Amino acid sequence: PQSPEEWTVCSRCEAYRPPRAHHCRVCHRCVRRMDHHCPWINNCVGELNQKYFIQFLFYAGLASAYAAGLVLVAWLGPAGGDGAENRVQTAHCIVLLLESLLFGAFVTVVFYDQVVSIITDEPAVPEQLRGQGLKEAKRPQGCRAKLALLQGVFGSGCVLAWLFPCSCGTPAGPAYAPLPACDV
DSSP: OOOTTSOEEOTTTOSEEOTTEEEETTTTEEEETOOEEETTTTEEEOTTTHHHHHHHHHHHHHHHHHHHHHHHHHHHSOOOSOHHHHHHHHHHHHHHHHHHHHHHHHHHHHHHHHHHHHHTTOOOHHHHHHTOSOOGGGSOOHHHHHHHHHHHHHOSSOGGGGGSSSOTTOOSOOOOOOOOOOOO
């Protein structure tokens, strides 16, 4: 049997693909540690952009909470005008509040799923479906191992710096096993 750290040949694009890579049927290319193809960013979420996708989710959730707060302040604040105008404003506020809360809940669930996939070292849904994920015995255990997995995505800098969309303290890049020697 092959070890999970060996290069393979993709059956779809017929190119060498690095360990833990998956072929995206939308992008038509292999992506290392692919999590999913995201229609929001029109790209695959993988090893090189997962940090930025998680930051996007964090700030979208924060903006949703801010919007819900603004709607609540407008709704519960001092009301002026006649009764008919207040009913329209109340209905409008209820719709906006529900929209921001539902969107915020969705973004929070996706954010949570991304963080859990990092700390369990199972980023690729396709790997799980095919049963090619890391074996339980090989998975890192404990808080230090989880922190190391998070640092692998966000960089080794300060934890607060993980929230900023800059590349300071990010990993140098993917570390691949050597390409197998073969005739081309």
